[in-house]
Amino acid sequence: MKEQSQNKETxxxxxxxxxxxxxxxxxxxxxxVLWDIDLEIPEGVxxxxxxxxxxxxxxxxxxxxxxxxxxxxxxxxxxKPYDKQRKLVAYVPQKGSVDWDFxxxxxxxxxxxxxxxxxxxxxxxxxxxxxxxxxxxxxxMLAFKSRQISQLSGGQQQRIFLARALVQNASIYFMDEPxxxxxxxxxxxxxxxxxxxxxxxxxxxxxxxDLQTVPEYFDWVTFLNVKKIATGPVKDIFNDDNxxxxxxxxxxxxxxx
Amino acid sequence: xxxxxxxxxxIASLVAIACAIPGTFLVLRKMAMISDAISHSILPxxxxxxxxxxxxxxxxxxxxxxxxxxxxxxxxxxxxxxGLVKEDTAIGLVFPALFSIGVILIAxxxxxxxxxxxxxxxGELAFAPFDRLFIGGTDVGPKSLWIIGSILITxxxxxxxxxxxxxLSTFDKGLAASLGFSPAIIHYGLMSVASxxxxxxxxxxxxxxxVALMIAPAATAYxxxxxxxxxxxxxxxxxxxxAISGYWFAHWLDASIAGSITTMLGFIFLIVFLFAxxxxxxxxxxxxxxxxxxxxxxxxxxxxxxxxxxRERHVNHLQEHINWQKVRxxxxxxxxxxxxxxxxxxxxxxxxxxxxTFTSKAIDYIITNEDAQIEDMKEDFxxxxx
Numbered sequence: 182m183k184e185q186s187q188n189k190e191t192x193x194x195x196x197x198x199x200x201x202x203x204x205x206x207x208x209x210x211x212x213x214v215l216w217d218i219d220l221e222i223p224e225g226v227x228x229x230x231x232x233x234x235x236x237x238x239x240x241x242x243x244x245x246x247x248x249x250x251x252x253x254x255x256x257x258x259x260x261k262p263y264d265k266q267r268k269l270v271a272y273v274p275q276k277g278s279v280d281w282d283f284x285x286x287x288x289x290x291x292x293x294x295x296x297x298x299x300x301x302x303x304x305x306x307x308x309x310x311x312x313x314x315x316x317x318x319x320x321x322m323l324a325f326k327s328r329q330i331s332q333l334s335g336g337q338q339q340r341i342f343l344a345r346a347l348v349q350n351a352s353i354y355f356m357d358e359p360x361x362x363x364x365x366x367x368x369x370x371x372x373x374x375x376x377x378x379x380x381x382x383x384x385x386x387x388x389x390x391d392l393q394t395v396p397e398y399f400d401w402v403t404f405l406n407v408k409k410i411a412t413g414p415v416k417d418i419f420n421d422d423n424x425x426x427x428x429x430x431x432x433x434x435x436x437x438x
Numbered sequence: 439x440x441x442x443x444x445x446x447x448x449i450a451s452l453v454a455i456a457c458a459i460p461g462t463f464l465v466l467r468k469m470a471m472i473s474d475a476i477s478h479s480i481l482p483x484x485x486x487x488x489x490x491x492x493x494x495x496x497x498x499x500x501x502x503x504x505x506x507x508x509x510x511x512x513x514x515x516x517x518x519x520x521g522l523v524k525e526d527t528a529i530g531l532v533f534p535a536l537f538s539i540g541v542i543l544i545a546x547x548x549x550x551x552x553x554x555x556x557x558x559x560x561g562e563l564a565f566a567p568f569d570r571l572f573i574g575g576t577d578v579g580p581k582s583l584w585i586i587g588s589i590l591i592t593x594x595x596x597x598x599x600x601x602x603x604x605x606l607s608t609f610d611k612g613l614a615a616s617l618g619f620s621p622a623i624i625h626y627g628l629m630s631v632a633s634x635x636x637x638x639x640x641x642x643x644x645x646x647x648x649v650a651l652m653i654a655p656a657a658t659a660y661x662x663x664x665x666x667x668x669x670x671x672x673x674x675x676x677x678x679x680x681a682i683s684g685y686w687f688a689h690w691l692d693a694s695i696a697g698s699i700t701t702m703l704g705f706i707f708l709i710v711f712l713f714a715x716x717x718x719x720x721x722x723x724x725x726x727x728x729x730x731x732x733x734x735x736x737x738x739x740x741x742x743x744x745x746x747x748x749r750e751r752h753v754n755h756l757q758e759h760i761n762w763q764k765v766r767x768x769x770x771x772x773x774x775x776x777x778x779x780x781x782x783x784x785x786x787x788x789x790x791x792x793x794x795t796f797t798s799k800a801i802d803y804i805i806t807n808e809d810a811q812i813e814d815m816k817e818d819f820x821x822x823x824x
């Protein structure tokens with residue numbers, strides 16, 4: 182099983198910065214959840230954001246995507262503000278953030294990924310439908326295209342969300358806990374797709390909870406706990422020292438491979 | 439039918455359609471109560487508008503009242519955002535305050551204002567045909583018909599133009615925001631449509647029925663379909679059906695039209711609530727019972743599969759061992775027999791080949807959760823559906 186999911190090839194980085202965050206501070210009711218974050222994410226990494234609950238992991242993603250307004254700081258995507266680069270970015274929110282009883286089908290949810298490139302008013306046509314079907318096929322969900330979304334299991338719903346991001350054909354993918362509540366098979370299927378994206382030169386940023394799998398799945402990692410603790414290649418900085426700094430307790434994981 | 443009757447039914451139907459469209463999205467956004475708030479808090483807007491224009495059907499009055507509706511939404515959100523009270527409490531605080539301002543304004547000026555609280559709450563559909571619109575001296579029909587007609591056309595136009603945006607932001611606000619479709623713009627757009635519709639409909643059907651027409655048809659349609667477009671269509675259909683049947687119900691009873699339409703809305707919801715094919719109460723209860731039986735069947739088959747020794751598979755033993763009541767044990771045995779899954783041989787129960795394959799497949803599914811294995815079993819067993 183290790184051989185299957187382990188990806189030993191060393192990724193090559195172009196040296197271009199995909200995402201740059203400067204002095205970002207975000208607060209809810211004047212209580213800072215993110216404090217003066219500086220972060221540079223190189224193009225082509227498969228990066229985990231780790232940190233304890235309430236560390237501001239989702240908040241960081243949402244602020245980069247302009248869903249939350251920071252009280253200070255700025256974000257650039259390939260050197261320009263997010264507003265100008267929307268089409269380069271795809272986002273997979275937490276599965277629990279939507280109402281799965283909504284009257285719609287799997288295919289329709291995936292089609293929503295094409296709305297960004299369509300813009301206001303224009304309707305999706307055959308071209309968009311074809312792209313959505315291809316994305317469904319990629320995540321192994323083509324057989325479920327007409328299924329009402331509440332009739333899907335948690336893992337299948339997550340795959341639908343992933344397909345919706347794939348259909349955006351973006352350069353940078355942000356994913357908020359894509360492995361939450363999915364079974365082992367789906368987890369492997371998802372990570373394989375993420376690795377394929379990296380192979381295609383895309384940048385993938387994932388809020389991740391399971392520290393054990395970080396070295397196995399990712400090549401880049403950011404430790405976050407309100408402030409940025411560390412960021413860089415997994416092999417250099419994923420160690421007990423940074424884990425202890427981030428999680429506050431004396432943290433030990435065995436990361437020898 | 440005389441022309442007044444036709445006109446009343448036409449007005450009621452147009453109001454129903456105009457309400458069902460924003461209503462569907464309000465229900466899906468879990469904002470049903472906000473329509474209640476809007477319908478009450480537009481009262482001061484109407485009264486002040488009436489003081490200024492002296493005409494209940496003036497477009498200025500409609501805009502002014504709709505503006506009060508938007509203020510309600512903004513106030514509710516503002517109070518809620520402080521985090522000191524929850525949304526339902528905020529709604530409960532805002533709309534009675536605004537409504538009471540309206541009530542006081544009416545009472546203070548009762549002598550000069552042709553407007554009373556009863557008419558505001560219940561509307562006067564029966565009188566709608568008397569207030570007519572004249573263009574260059576020609577009678578072109580009741581004013582209410584023109585007002586609600588124009589609101590409806592605008593609503594349909596907006597729906598067609600922004601259906602995709604409405605659907606996206608209702609389902610997934612976060613994605614809508616990240617794709618550049620500002621959820622705030624769509625939210626306030628929908629609230630404006632709901633407010634204008636409420637004001638336009640309110641003269642005809644009153645503040646209470648407006649809420650019923652927005653919420654009940656959408657809630658009924660929600661139980662019948664898993665497709666947003668069909669849900670819109672059904673909501674419109676139920677609205678019109680209630681409007682027309684309600685009119686004739688009122689005609690027959692010689693009672694309030696608004697009250698009768700609301701009664702029909704409630705009645706149709708009740709019927710669907712009970713008998714809807716998959717989400718109705720009866721269907722749900724039937725399915726739960728069926729699932730219980732099927733779980734029992736599977737437990738039983740698994741027991742047979744796990745025990746090769748005859749002692750464990752003797753009829754008498756089974757009853758005490760699995761510890762089921764006789765009735766239930768019999769139901770399960772009958773079901774297994776009917777499906778050719780077991781055979782009896784001198785009071786010893788054995789799995790047939792079919793039963794054996796079925797059990798293996800079912801167990802396999804339960805362990806691996808792989809859907810492909812059970813696709814062909816779904817037809818026969820509720821257990822594996824959804």
